[in-house]
Amino acid sequence: MPEIIRDRDRLLDRFLVSTEQMQQIESKIFAAGMPVAALMEKVGGLIARRFQILYPRTTHRRVGILVGMGHNGGDALVVARELYFQGYEIAIYVPSEQLSELTNQHYCYLSSLGVKIVDNVKDLTDRDVIIDGLFGFGLNREISGSLFEAIELINKSQLPIVSIDLPSGIHADTGCVLGIAIEATVTLCLGIWKVAFICEQAIEYLGKAELIDFDIPIADIQQILGKQPMITRMTTDRAISNLPLPRSSITHKYHQGHLLLIVGSAQYSGAAILASLGARATGVGMLSIAVPESLKPVLLNYLPEALIISCPETEAGTIKSLPELDLSKYQAIACGCGLTERPSKVVKQILAANCPIVLDADALNIIAKLGTEVSLASRTQPTILTPHIGEFKRLFTKIPTTNKLGAASAAAQASGAVILVKGARTVIAHDGKSIVIPDSTPALARGGSGDVLTGLIGGLIATDRRQDLDIAEVVATAAWWHSQAAILAATERSQLGVDPLTLTHYLNIVIAKASNNLDGDL
Numbered sequence: 458m459p460e461i462i463r464d465r466d467r468l469l470d471r472f473l474v475s476t477e478q479m480q481q482i483e484s485k486i487f488a489a490g491m492p493v494a495a496l497m498e499k500v501g502g503l504i505a506r507r508f509q510i511l512y513p514r515t516t517h518r519r520v521g522i523l524v525g526m527g528h529n530g531g532d533a534l535v536v537a538r539e540l541y542f543q544g545y546e547i548a549i550y551v552p553s554e555q556l557s558e559l560t561n562q563h564y565c566y567l568s569s570l571g572v573k574i575v576d577n578v579k580d581l582t583d584r585d586v587i588i589d590g591l592f593g594f595g596l597n598r599e600i601s602g603s604l605f606e607a608i609e610l611i612n613k614s615q616l617p618i619v620s621i622d623l624p625s626g627i628h629a630d631t632g633c634v635l636g637i638a639i640e641a642t643v644t645l646c647l648g649i650w651k652v653a654f655i656c657e658q659a660i661e662y663l664g665k666a667e668l669i670d671f672d673i674p675i676a677d678i679q680q681i682l683g684k685q686p687m688i689t690r691m692t693t694d695r696a697i698s699n700l701p702l703p704r705s706s707i708t709h710k711y712h713q714g715h716l717l718l719i720v721g722s723a724q725y726s727g728a729a730i731l732a733s734l735g736a737r738a739t740g741v742g743m744l745s746i747a748v749p750e751s752l753k754p755v756l757l758n759y760l761p762e763a764l765i766i767s768c769p770e771t772e773a774g775t776i777k778s779l780p781e782l783d784l785s786k787y788q789a790i791a792c793g794c795g796l797t798e799r800p801s802k803v804v805k806q807i808l809a810a811n812c813p814i815v816l817d818a819d820a821l822n823i824i825a826k827l828g829t830e831v832s833l834a835s836r837t838q839p840t841i842l843t844p845h846i847g848e849f850k851r852l853f854t855k856i857p858t859t860n861k862l863g864a865a866s867a868a869a870q871a872s873g874a875v876i877l878v879k880g881a882r883t884v885i886a887h888d889g890k891s892i893v894i895p896d897s898t899p900a901l902a903r904g905g906s907g908d909v910l911t912g913l914i915g916g917l918i919a920t921d922r923r924q925d926l927d928i929a930e931v932v933a934t935a936a937w938w939h940s941q942a943a944i945l946a947a948t949e950r951s952q953l954g955v956d957p958l959t960l961t962h963y964l965n966i967v968i969a970k971a972s973n974n975l976d977g978d979l
């Protein structure tokens with residue numbers, strides 16, 4: 458693939474747009490002279506070509522097409538015509554009387570060709586596949602009445618559905634379902650990823666999401682979004698570029714960073730192991746693990762190379778205190794996995810460390826009790842908080858959590874910390890910017906997955922020697938890595954087979970695959 462095209466694809470894949478931004482970009486294209494009809498023609502042709510690859514006429518000859526009143530419907534009619542001339546058997550259902558001008562022209566032409574037009578959506582249920590062109594980013598109110606019933610019936614048909622731009626019923630900017638929404642098998646997003654594609658509430662409706670690039674000039678996009686867009690997607694090439702690869706041939710362990718983990722308790726010794734294995738995967742030069750002294754043997758079983766710091770232990774098996782430690786020798790400290798909420802003195806001590814610190818799990822609960830913002834107020838080095846939504850609510854009691862992107866951004870602004878909010882779509886917010894991890898797997902929904910992520914984050918930060926280190930970029934890279942390893946593990950072992958220990962085995966496999974694939978592009 459020519460470099461110029463590959464680089465365009467990679468850059469384009471990072472962008473996310475709101476409806477307003479998409480309309481501004483579209484207006485620039487039209488103002489520059491591109492006729493609206495020509496763009497619809499181009500887009501419809503690209504959709505039709507992709508559709509024929511996904512659903513060849515030999516296996517899915519009969520196509521039912523839902524046509525909306527606006528340009529989403531217009532796109533669908535262009536697709537209908539192209540598939541008709543390719544020999545597909547087409548039937549279209551047009552619920553609305555008032556079609557926009559361009560959509561109506563396409564409708565008239567299709568009628569003139571004698572393409573089957575059904576009056577009742579029930580007549581589409583004998584098809585092999587459905588194309589959903591009811592609404593795209595123009596959906597702006599709840600769907601009701603006959604439209605509601607039509608979508609309900611199509612969803613019940615169990616037929617494969619290809620949605621154009623968005624599943625009809627999903628709001629482009631929030632991912633929310635407005636009344637009802639098409640449960641798409643595949644969604645072909647047009648031009649630039651809409652924000653809905655990174656919203657958790659839309660996941661069940663999007664099916665497999667693909668971007669249809671119709672050559673919007675990158676300069677036009679950057680003029681509207683700015684050179685440093687507020688919200689971007691973490692992508693493979695972007696993540697790989699943030700990894701400490703390739704290593705210098707003359708490197709040594711003291712040049713690959715030193716991470717201190719403060720983790721574990723007699724009750725949660727596994728969390729200490731999982732966080733340590735996550736850290737190890739990053740190739741961090743030196744790994745020190747502070748645990749209650751009774752955990753030392755089990756840690757050494759898993760990580761014979763690690764420097765185990767045996768801490769005095771309470772009768773409950775938790776860390777009573779840290780031994781004399783020179784915290785200045787560590788490039789990063791990660792604390793909290795399996796700690797329990799007893800060692801609050803230890804967490805307070807870590808807050809004074811003059812290096813980046815990652816706080817997870819019980820360390821988050823401890824600072825929530827101490828007061829999040831007041832706890833972090835004196836921090837001069839980066840602080841990374843990695844809550845799931847429950848921990849987030851305890852940390853930031855006044856920030857609403859209905860919109861995850863907004864919540865993470867508000868918390869980052871309030872605390873000055875890098876805020877990673879875990880979930881089906883993990884979000885990282887810091888210093889006015891947000892990065893979203895666009896893919897994940899429900900296989901990660903089990904205890905211990907988060908411990909692995911904490912180790913990954915700590916290890917990547919400790920190994921990163923770049924002067925102009927963008928800490929949020931590194932944290933997002935770790936989150937991307939974590940989800941990609943789980944996706945690969947789930948592919949090979951099913952979604953039930955990704956226990957956290959297995960996950961740690963896939964961490965380096967997935968990077969090797971991703972790096973080789975990227976090289977393959979060259």
Ligand SMILES: NC(=O)C1=CN([C@@H]2O[C@H](COP(=O)(O)OP(=O)(O)OC[C@H]3O[C@@H](n4cnc5c(N)ncnc54)[C@H](O)[C@@H]3O)[C@@H](O)[C@H]2O)[C@H](O)CC1
Binds near residue numbers: 496528593595601
């Ligand atoms: N992204 C691009 O650059 C291109 C997008 N194209 C396609 O155009 C649609 C957007 O088209 P638009 O006409 O603005 O809106 P929709 O077709 O999504 O919606 C039609 C229309 O429906 C009305 N409406 C909204 N909500 C409801 C409701 N609940 N019930 C009934 N009617 C409703 C509202 O008036 C809308 O205007 C985009 O998605 C792409 O598919 C271009 O063709 C190519 C370039």
Ligand SMILES: [K+]
Binds near residue numbers: 624
């Ligand atoms: K649609």
